Amino acid sequence: MLQIENLQVSADSKMILQGLSMQVNPGEVHAIMGPNGSGKTTFSQVLAGQYGYTIEQGSAQFLGQDLLTMPPEERARAGLFLAFQYPVVIPGLNNLYFLRQAINSIRASQQLPPMDAGECLQTAKQYLGELGLDESFLSRNLHEGFSGGEKKRNEMLQMMMLSPKLAILDETDSGLDVDALKTVAKVVNDMRTSDRAFIVITHYQRLLDYIKPDYVHILSGGQIVQSGGPELAQTVEKQGYVNIRSE
Amino acid sequence: MSESVVIQAALTQEYPHGFETKVASHTFAPGLSEEVVRAISAKKQEPEFLLNWRLKAYRHWLTLPEPNWSALDIAPIDYNQIIYYSAPESLENRPKSLDEVDPELLKTYEKLGIPLHERAKLAGVAVDAVFDSVSVATTFKDKLADAGVIFCPFSEAVQRYPELIEQYLGSVVPFSDNFFAALNSAVFSDGSFVYIPEGVRCPMELSTYFRINTPQIGQFERTLIIAEAGSYVSYLEGCTAPMRTDHQLHAAVVELVALEKAQIKYATVQNWYPGNKQGQGGIYNFVTKRGICKGHGSRISWTQIETGSAITWKYPSVILKGNDTHGEFYSVALTNNYQQADTGTKMIHIGKNTKSTVISKGISAGHGINTFRGMVRGAPSADGAVNFTQCDSLLLGPQCAAHTYPNIEIGNQSVHVAHEASTSRVSEAQLFYCQQRGMSEEEAVSLIVSGFCKTVFQKLPLEFAVEAQKLLEVSLEGAVG
Numbered sequence: 001m002l003q004i005e006n007l008q009v010s011a012d013s014k015m016i017l018q019g020l021s022m023q024v025n026p027g028e029v030h031a032i033m034g035p036n037g038s039g040k041t042t043f044s045q046v047l048a049g050q051y052g053y054t055i056e057q058g059s060a061q062f063l064g065q066d067l068l069t070m071p072p073e074e075r076a077r078a079g080l081f082l083a084f085q086y087p088v089v090i091p092g093l094n095n096l097y098f099l100r101q102a103i104n105s106i107r108a109s110q111q112l113p114p115m116d117a118g119e120c121l122q123t124a125k126q127y128l129g130e131l132g133l134d135e136s137f138l139s140r141n142l143h144e145g146f147s148g149g150e151k152k153r154n155e156m157l158q159m160m161m162l163s164p165k166l167a168i169l170d171e172t173d174s175g176l177d178v179d180a181l182k183t184v185a186k187v188v189n190d191m192r193t194s195d196r197a198f199i200v201i202t203h204y205q206r207l208l209d210y211i212k213p214d215y216v217h218i219l220s221g222g223q224i225v226q227s228g229g230p231e232l233a234q235t236v237e238k239q240g241y242v243n244i245r246s247e
Numbered sequence: 248m249s250e251s252v253v254i255q256a257a258l259t260q261e262y263p264h265g266f267e268t269k270v271a272s273h274t275f276a277p278g279l280s281e282e283v284v285r286a287i288s289a290k291k292q293e294p295e296f297l298l299n300w301r302l303k304a305y306r307h308w309l310t311l312p313e314p315n316w317s318a319l320d321i322a323p324i325d326y327n328q329i330i331y332y333s334a335p336e337s338l339e340n341r342p343k344s345l346d347e348v349d350p351e352l353l354k355t356y357e358k359l360g361i362p363l364h365e366r367a368k369l370a371g372v373a374v375d376a377v378f379d380s381v382s383v384a385t386t387f388k389d390k391l392a393d394a395g396v397i398f399c400p401f402s403e404a405v406q407r408y409p410e411l412i413e414q415y416l417g418s419v420v421p422f423s424d425n426f427f428a429a430l431n432s433a434v435f436s437d438g439s440f441v442y443i444p445e446g447v448r449c450p451m452e453l454s455t456y457f458r459i460n461t462p463q464i465g466q467f468e469r470t471l472i473i474a475e476a477g478s479y480v481s482y483l484e485g486c487t488a489p490m491r492t493d494h495q496l497h498a499a500v501v502e503l504v505a506l507e508k509a510q511i512k513y514a515t516v517q518n519w520y521p522g523n524k525q526g527q528g529g530i531y532n533f534v535t536k537r538g539i540c541k542g543h544g545s546r547i548s549w550t551q552i553e554t555g556s557a558i559t560w561k562y563p564s565v566i567l568k569g570n571d572t573h574g575e576f577y578s579v580a581l582t583n584n585y586q587q588a589d590t591g592t593k594m595i596h597i598g599k600n601t602k603s604t605v606i607s608k609g610i611s612a613g614h615g616i617n618t619f620r621g622m623v624r625g626a627p628s629a630d631g632a633v634n635f636t637q638c639d640s641l642l643l644g645p646q647c648a649a650h651t652y653p654n655i656e657i658g659n660q661s662v663h664v665a666h667e668a669s670t671s672r673v674s675e676a677q678l679f680y681c682q683q684r685g686m687s688e689e690e691a692v693s694l695i696v697s698g699f700c701k702t703v704f705q706k707l708p709l710e711f712a713v714e715a716q717k718l719l720e721v722s723l724e725g726a727v728g
Contacts, residue, residue, distance in 0.1 A: 093698030102684035
């Protein structure tokens with residue numbers, strides 16, 4: 001599904017990713033862990049097509065397409081979803097309206113008829129319950145006055161509604177209490193299917209108690225310095241990042 | 248059609264109303280003189296008081312210099328190159344029904360989305376359609392008449408209700424008010440007249456659709472709305488014009504009179520041709536709009552969506568004369584390419600416990616310049632008056648500009664005035680967030696802008712809120728990238 005080869009990325013002429021390679025297949029959950037400043041967020045933003053980064057070398061193929069040359073909306077329409085670490089506020093913009101615009105932009109790109117407002121509301125309501133939110137959440141303005149937890153739940157709601165092929169969760173767990181953390185984990189676990197993959201970026205092992213990854217990668221200095229199974233997360237938890245060395 | 252498809256369609260099109268209607272017309276030669284003023288009055292078979300009023304206005308206009316106090320960049324206007332009257336031949340003899348109207352004219356309104364035929368009428372909205380200097384048709388007249396409401400072309404009102412015209416014309420905006428008001432008073436050709444009798448809630452939305460068609464013509468319409476005690480009316484005007492490389496002048500006057508406990512809601516969706524991307528052509532929209540809350544407890548609100556015109560220069564205002572009256576102004580003004588807008592409001596507090604609310608949203612894109620100019624005046628008599636002003640600017644791109652000039656003149660210690668202002672840019676983070684959810688950059692901008700304008704859109708009649716939203720999308724075309 002996603003093949004990344006020797007990805008080297010700079011911002012403001014400073015190298016951030018220094019030769020990152022990884023392969024994600026349908027049905028897999030990959031966790032990326034790493035200390036602050038290791039390039040975790042850059043990695044997710046580059047995959048989603050954020051401005052301001054320069055691709056120095058390397059490639060990324062997503063479902064057979066050259067991901068790095070696609071504009072951000074094309075990546076989203078191809079099925080790539082990024083749950084943002086810091087979702088932005090858009091004043092005055094109705095949350096449900098935004099959601100429907102997103103769905104219908106993607107549907108239009110697939111020559112599908114648009115989802116009408118009623119259907120969108122019904123679908124969203126169904127998911128709200130799972131997220132422990134009530135309906136009034138939909139009539140609020142996008143992220144205006146949202147708590148940290150509400151913002152993350154809203155990202156999960158969007159992920160559920162958009163039903164992506166590859167979802168990247170950028171530190172979705174940071175700042176969440178344990179109940180919210182369990183909610184996020186349940187959403188991901190419920191959405192795990194044989195044709196969908198997840199990349200879960202996290203600073204802490206805590207989230208991985210609830211989302212069992214197939215692979216764990218340790219990112220440090222812009223490179224993956226170690227990969228392994230779920231047990232690697234346990235090692236990090238015990239020993240910290242300093243004891244994990246690149247060979 | 249899905250909203251996204253609508254948006255895409257809207258974004259890829261140029262100004263959609265820029266076509267010209269080929270129709271046989273009686274058109275005056277360009278130029279302005281006392282003879283022209285008399286000729287317009289004669290065309291309309293006006294009573295003598297009105298001709299005299301026009302002539303006084305014209306003579307006064309001759310003494311006035313063109314105003315230049317705004318920061319607008321206005322190419323010189325040659326008032327003798329303007330055509331002051333043009334009417335399609337089929338309308339010259341007041342057609343009794345639409346069957347007598349040139350089908351080309353009816354097609355024009357169909358194309359503009361304002362069907363005038365009974366069978367296809369805009370549900371729930373009565374429309375008066377003004378084409379160059381005359382009214383084409385007014386729909387739902389009978390239904391309105393049943394409620395006692397008068398809604399007709401101004402020139403018809405002059406014939407049928409001369410006493411009301413004589414009593415109220417110029418009572419809110421005297422001909423001596425300003426240069427363009429004087430010009431309009433001298434040469435105005437048509438417009439709408441509305442009279443709501445005491446205690447009547449107008450059973451439907453009223454709307455006038457102004458269309459400029461003939462090259463070189465100036466459109467000088469006049470609207471007068473009188474709401475008797477305890478009545479209510481909601482009125483909306485829309486405007487479009489063909490695309491031309493020359494500027495055309497539109498100088499209207501609107502007067503509103505609200506008597507005791509009456510309420511007038513007046514909304515404008517202004518979409519005059521804005522000129523091309525290089526700033527050539529477009530309408531000069533120099534308009535005087537003012538209402539008076541004459542009676543105790545009356546209320547007037549102005550809502551305007553200004554997306555068109557090369558230059559917009561207007562300040563819909565309210566004189567709060569009665570005690571406990573309320574004036575409101577809600578505005579979205581968008582300037583793209585080389586458009587300029589200098590707009591805002593005056594709230595004149597005279598009565599006790601009067602209240603005014605001003606919410607202005609300015610959006611600048613391209614090389615557009617957007618100025619909010621407001622005045623709040625509290626007369627010595629205005630005990631307990633309260634004003635709230637909020638004035639927000641949104642900038643798209645590095646070349647545009649936004650200015651805010653709030654003026655406050657208070658002659659009474661008990662008047663309370665609050666002013667809030669903000670300026671923001673559409674951020675890359677906001678755009679990226681929307682794009683990551685599958686939207687194009689244009690869709691993202693229009694969403695962000697619609698959020699910014701929401702408090703004003705909510706004040707529009709529902710049918711037109713959607714229209715206004717689409718209009719913004721078209722006007723923002725090319726504002727990003």
